[in-house]
Amino acid sequence: MALGQQHVSTHRPEAERRDVDSEAPPSVSAVAFRQAMSCLPTAVYLVTTDGPGGRAGFTASAVCSVTDDPPTLLVCINRRASAYAAFADNALLCVNALGAEHETVSNAFGGKTPMAERFARAEWTTQATGAPVLVDALAHFECRVSQRVAVGTHDVLFCEIEAMSSCDGRERLLYFDRQYHRLPSR
Numbered sequence: 178m179a180l181g182q183q184h185v186s187t188h189r190p191e192a193e194r195r196d197v198d199s200e201a202p203p204s205v206s207a208v209a210f211r212q213a214m215s216c217l218p219t220a221v222y223l224v225t226t227d228g229p230g231g232r233a234g235f236t237a238s239a240v241c242s243v244t245d246d247p248p249t250l251l252v253c254i255n256r257r258a259s260a261y262a263a264f265a266d267n268a269l270l271c272v273n274a275l276g277a278e279h280e281t282v283s284n285a286f287g288g289k290t291p292m293a294e295r296f297a298r299a300e301w302t303t304q305a306t307g308a309p310v311l312v313d314a315l316a317h318f319e320c321r322v323s324q325r326v327a328v329g330t331h332d333v334l335f336c337e338i339e340a341m342s343s344c345d346g347r348e349r350l351l352y353f354d355r356q357y358h359r360l361p362s363r
């Protein structure tokens with residue numbers, strides 16, 4: 178093993194394995210898991226919604242492509258987030274991918290800032306679904322939530338794409354090692 182590398186083993190013999198529903202304490206701590214995840218770069222998104230539950234949004238990195246038929250993303254949202262109630266009540270959302278110039282607005286949507294103030298930090302429009310679309314998003318995906326699955330502290334929202342725009346050539350905003358980074362498009 179290279180100097181400085183730490184190996185966290187999750188392997189257990191067959192007899193010791195338990196069902197995923199078991200009450201057994203996890204063998205990897207949340208702190209160790211977060212530390213490992215912190216070294217993996219991710220894109221950064223503002224996930225926004227509007228509807229009967231009101232307008233809300235939060236900064237997300239737990240966003241992933243699921244299938245291209247039908248085109249579907251997943252978004253993980255912490256049930257303790259101030260935005261959660263709106264996402265629980267609304268069926269529509271927009272996943273706005275951020276460019277390097279969006280670091281300040283990403284910080285506003287990343288917690289503690291009142292919802293109206295978050296939205297006041299950027300320019301918004303509505304297009305196909307009525308969910309807030311960031312005018313200068315690097316790319317956006319307007320979605321209908323097709324399934325919700327509760328896993329631990331989070332809900333996983335499966336989101337079918339109804340309209341979108343593709344990435345342009347600007348620098349991307351990345352997040353890793355607990356900091357923002359800029360990535361040129363080529």
Ligand SMILES: NC(=O)c1ccc[n+]([C@@H]2O[C@H](COP(=O)([O-])OP(=O)(O)OC[C@H]3O[C@@H](n4cnc5c(N)ncnc54)[C@H](O)[C@@H]3O)[C@@H](O)[C@H]2O)c1
Binds near residue numbers: 211
């Ligand atoms: N998936 C998430 O919910 C998620 C992801 C990134 C950051 N955050 C939140 O943003 C703040 C700053 O994060 P940070 O990256 O600077 O330091 P951190 O040590 O809290 O997190 C390091 C990494 O662990 C993962 N992570 C953090 N909190 C998580 C959670 N509750 N559930 C699942 N994965 C999680 C993410 O990949 C994150 O980049 C924290 O409050 C953190 O909880 C949450």
Ligand SMILES: Cc1cc2c(cc1C)N(C[C@H](O)[C@H](O)[C@H](O)COP(=O)(O)O)c1[nH]c(=O)[nH]c(=O)c1N2
Binds near residue numbers: 235236239254258259
């Ligand atoms: C870079 C980055 C990435 C993420 C987050 C933060 C930051 C800074 N946060 C946390 C989220 O944006 C917000 O801070 C929490 O929901 C708490 O916000 P409130 O103060 O309750 O609105 C976050 N939360 C979540 O539920 N899923 C996610 O994927 C992410 N990803």
